[in-house]
Every structure is written in structure tokens, then in C-alpha cells.
Amino acid sequence: MKVLQNVVAEKETNFFSSDDTLQKILEQMLDQEFYEFAFRELTDFGALVCGEIDARAKHTDREGEPRLIRYDRYGEEVSEIWVNEGYKKTVEQTYNTGIVGYVHKEIPELGRKGNYVYSFAQGYLLSHAEPGFYCPVTLTMATAYLLDHYADEELKAKFLPHVCSTGEVELYEGATFLTERQGGSDVGANILEARFDGTHYRLYGEKYFASNAGMCGVAMVLARMPGAPEGTKGLTLFAVPWKKEDGSLNHLRIRRLKDKLGVRAVPSGEVEFDGSIAYVVGDPKKGIYYMLEALNLSRICNAVASVGIMRRALLESKFYVSNREAFGQRLTNYPMIQDTLAKMASKLHVEVATLFDMIQLYDRVTIGEGTERDVILNRLNIAIMKKETAEQAIHFAHEAIELHGGNGYIEDFVTPRLLRDAQVLTVWEGTANILALEVIRLFKKYNAHKLFIDEMNRRLQKVKDSKLKQIVMEKLSDVAEDLETFASLDEETQTYEGKGIAQRLAWLYESVVAVEWAGRYGGKYEKLADIYLEDTWKLRKLGDPMKTVLYFHDVI
DSSP, rough: EEEEEEOOHHHHOTTTTTHHHHHHHHHHHOOOOHHHHHHHHHHHHHHIIIIIIIIHHHHHHHHHOOOEEETTTOOOOEEEEEEOOHHHHHHHHHTTTTTTGGGEEEEEETTEEEEEEHHHHHHHHHHHHHHHHHHHHHHHHHHHHHHHHHHHHHHHHHHHHHHHSSSSSSSEEEEEEEEOOOTTTOOGGGGEEEEOOSSOEEEEEEEEEETTTTTTEEEEEEOOOOOOOOOOOEEEEEESSBOOOSSSSSSSEEEOOOOSSSSSSSSSEEEEEEEEEEEEOOOGGHHHHHHHHHHHHHHHHHHHHHHHHHHHHHHHHHHHTEEETTTTEEEGGGGGHHHHHHHHHHHHHHHHHHHHHHHHHHHHHHHOOOOOOHHHHHHHHHHHHHHHHHHHHHHHHHHHHHHHHHGGSSTSSSSSHHHHHGGGGGGTTOOOOHHHHHHHHHHHHHHHHHHHHHHHHHHHHHHHOHHHHHHHHHHHHHHHHHHHHHHSSSSHHHHHHHHHHHHHHHHHHHHHHHHHHHHOOOHHHHHHHHHHHHHHHOOOTTSSSOHHHTTHHHHH
16 A cells, blocks of 8 residues: 655645635625635635644644743743744734724725625634634634624723734734633523722632633623622623733733643633723623624634534545555545545535525624524524534544544644544534524524524525425425424423434525525536435435445546
8 A cells, every 4th residue: 555645735735726615605795896805815815824824733733732821930920821933923914814803894905894704714714724723713703793892982992903903003812701610501600700899890700711811812701790680691791801001910810721632722721810800891781692692603603613624624535545545546446435525525515605604694684784584593593503513523524534544543644633623613602402402492482493494495496496406395394394393392302302403404504505506506516416415314225326426526
């Protein structure tokens, strides 16, 4: 057995230029001027991520991960985070692209703000190489969202220019601190106190899983004022600067950093507040509402990181098996290899297309142009797609390791890191159980299941008739019937069935997008849709023609 002299790094030089799906998404969703700008910028960023940022990500993961410096040489507590010089360069290069800032301020070349479609395109490319660092970017995006939407003008002026910096002022990365030991996902159990000293509110207590601790300039923190009611309704949102204006710590400390399985680029720690100065954001009674809006944004980022890992796993797999020989043949000559790669390619294409379809709706909702129906569907789409993409990221990383064989388990290759980094995505921003509960709430409170079925049916009616459309229409009917049954179940049974229902909704959403693309573009995208539907809904019977093999050279 041998590997021919060709490796991914020599073959793949730009993660954007080789991505037809992403390029077509941008053509669909951006006007001509914005598209031309985005194409130029993403071409440059795609090369940067594929080259320098990818190399630095490997160094950070293996040798240069963040370290906590509790005390300086004089014994004073500083709670500083050491990061390597390459990581600092990645921070500078990434934020200066406007990945956060241009959602909230004008792009100089265009004279207008950007949007989330463009920002998430950047995040998708970044996550091919450094999904760990995309976590701090996510937290900074959430911080910018909260300040821009809910802070008063004085507070906004104090922090937002720094959080949205593209190099003109000092950058303040952001953070969102929710988790406490006694509650975890049960945020209503939080007990962090906010006391007013006559001039400022000051925080007392701890947050148990605080990502980007020590690297953030300002953190968004939920705390409870004296006399506030128990549960989530008693939580207020605060903006907490990491340091005071004189440069000293804001009466807080990092107890320790978490020793995580993956995403080692982001320092996650336990933070103690001992009188930290804090500023109320918006209505003190709406803290949980604000933070849940930021959580939805973070869930989209989570899904974007997932598809970034998925595509990197496919690229690594494709190039490895294309240049590996075993038993006298190149691996890509074997039907079992062709089947795996074709299924990965179809799922990736459909999942990326569906995710950005969801993001386009999110853009409308966040700027206030969405209807009440849009708002409900937006929340439902985010829950089901976050769950599906996170699970698929793990699956793709696993498949990549298997296609590499023993080499896939060796840290000289990127595949072990892909699996370690993917595993957290099912946990952060809501596990499958939490997301299923969100889906059930939306069904009960807003009849979201009926809105979803109506929306999928409306979109299918616009697609030209075909065998693929007929398959999806049949699945739509099946899912609609099951949703009616689900709605009639008792609460305990619904929680048991919730994850399965969420998965089928994601599959149906993706199926509709798949046939829309097949109808719009035909050719390769029709074949990708055909493979996707057959594999997802298990339509193939033993002995049927293998579409994955038949279409392999057209879709890979």
C-alpha cells in the first residue's frame, strides 16, 4: 500500500474558491455590489484560513494553548491569560475583516452595514481551520448584538465601538457568562448577586463555565438584584468590563481554566466576582429575554462551526482517498468509498444551503422586517438546525478518521482535532434534550408545527414538478400526520419523542431546500438532491441501483 505524493495542503489553497455551494448562496442572497465585495474579501480570507490560520491552529491545539497567569511577579493577582503570538495574529486578522463589526457599522467600501449572511460566510470559512477560535468570535458577536439592540446610548458609546473594532480602536472581545454550578442549563437557578452601592451595581458570586475569560474586554452577565423574584424572571443583564478604567482588574478573578477535550484555542474558566462594577443593560426585568436572543445567535454560530468542520472533514477525506492505493487500486475506485464520499457531499451541500436559508430569515427578523410568523419559524429553524448540524459534525469527523484508517487517529493529521472540536458542538448552546424542549414549547405556545408545515408546503408548490418533488411531498404528508399525533400526546411522552420529531423537521426542511436547488440549477445539484433524499429517508432497497456510485464523478 502506498500514498501518492500529494497532500491536502498542496492541493487545497483556498477554502472559498473551491466552494460552489457557498458562492451560489452569496449570489442568491446579496445584491450585485455587495456580492462583488464579498467575493473579493472571502477569496482573500479563504486563502488566509487555508494557509496561515490553519497552521497556527495546529500549533495552538498541540503546543500553544492558553494558560492562566494568576499572579504577577510581585504576588499581585492579575488573572491574565497567556496566548501564543500566532493566536494573537489570528485574532487581529479575523476581527479586522469585520466578521463582527460590519453587522453593526458601515463597510467603508460600500457605505452601508453588512449582514449576517456575510458574517456567517466568514465564520464558515474560519471554522474549516479554527472552530475553537470561532467561539470567542461568537461571544463577541453576541455581546455586540446585546449592546446594539438593548443598551442605552451612553453604555453603547462606552463599549460598542471597541466590541465592533476593525482595527481603528482597541478591540474588546466579548463573552456571555450564564452557567453556574447549581443550575447548568437551568439558568433560573442562578444566584449571582447584583448589589447597588449608591453609584454602581457590583456583582458577587461566580460563573462556572465562562468561555473567553481573561481575553474578553467586556462580558455580558446575568445576575439577580436584591428582592428580585426567583427563577429566570428575576435575572437582570449586566455589561461587566474585565478591567477598570485605570487598567486594574475589575474585582474579579479566574479560579482555574477548564481542561477541555477540544476547542483548546478558547480559554474557558471559572470566574469569581467580588464587587465587580457592572452596568445594567436595558430593562432590568428582561435580562433572560435579552440573553435568550443572544443565545439564538450563538446557536446559529454553533451550526456554522459545525458545517465548517463537516466540509474540512470531506476535503481531507476526498484528497486522502484520491491519492491512496490499496490492493492494487486507488481507493476511489471502490464502490464503498464512492458511496461514503457521495453521501457526505450531498449532506454537506444540502445542510449548508439550508443553514444559509435560515440565516437569510434571521437577517430579516433581526432588523425588524420579519412578521410574527417569521419570528416563530426563525426560533424553530434555529433549534432544529443547531441540533442536526452539531450531530453531523461528529459523524463527518468520524467518517474522515475511518477513511484515513490508522493515519486518521494520528495527531500529525487534522482528523483527530476535527473530532475533538466537533464533540463540543452538541453540548454548547443547548444539548439535544434542551433543543427538543424548545421545539415542544414552540409547538404548544405558537402552533409552530402548523406554521412549519404550511411554510414547507407553500415553498414546495413553487417548485416545478419532478420525481424528487413528489418524494418530498409524500414525506411532508407523513410528517404532518405525525405532528398532529405528537401534539395530542401527554407531556411526558412528548419529551420522550421530542428529539426524533426535531430531527424529522430538520430533514424535511433540508429536503425542501434540496429540491429547490435541484429545480433552480439542475445538473450536479439535482444529483446531490437525489442522493440526499435516498439516503436521508432510506429509500433504497437491497439490490437497487447505487446512485451514490452512479453520480460519484459528477458530485465529488
